[in-house]
């Protein structure tokens with residue numbers, strides 16, 4: 001039977017309009033998680049997969065993987081630590097004026113978009129181990145702790161793998177953050 005059998009057409013339209021208006025806030029409520037207002041710590045919104053660390057005897061190395069954000073807001077990693085390295089920097093790879101690939105500290109850290117992912121790869125963004133405390137042997141594991149800009153932290157374990165490619169120069173961060181040839185140190189893997 002027609003749903004507006006006992007209502008004049010105008011009243012039926014008003015009623016349907018009122019129901020539609022009422023439905024909108026209900027839907028919004030159902031769709032918004034606590035994360036909408038940042039109530040979920042970044043460490044609980046972001047996970048890492050396919051993580052690994054490059055094997056090295058001494059000096060420098062790097063960690064890679066896929067950072068996945070399941071939350072409704074972008075999340076930012078601002079620093080990292082590991083028992084394997086005395087110092088760690090968050091690096092990006094840039095092309096300098098000579099067309100040479102070089103890496104340097106990434107200003108603002110690693111941002112993972114809402115419901116998106118950020119890939120850490122040789123030749124791209126990576127977690128740079130600046131000062132290894134000992135050899136990183138193929139097949140062993142080490143842990144890395146990430147700190148987000150909300151202060152939350154997450155720790156993951158990564159396997160050490162052989163990797164020979166991507167030997168970029170290092171451009172230490174300095175005032176202005178611009179790459180310039182004079183700042184280069186001898187090439188190392190990143």
Ligand SMILES: [Cu+2]
Nearest residue numbers: 091103128190
């Ligand atoms: Cu690097």
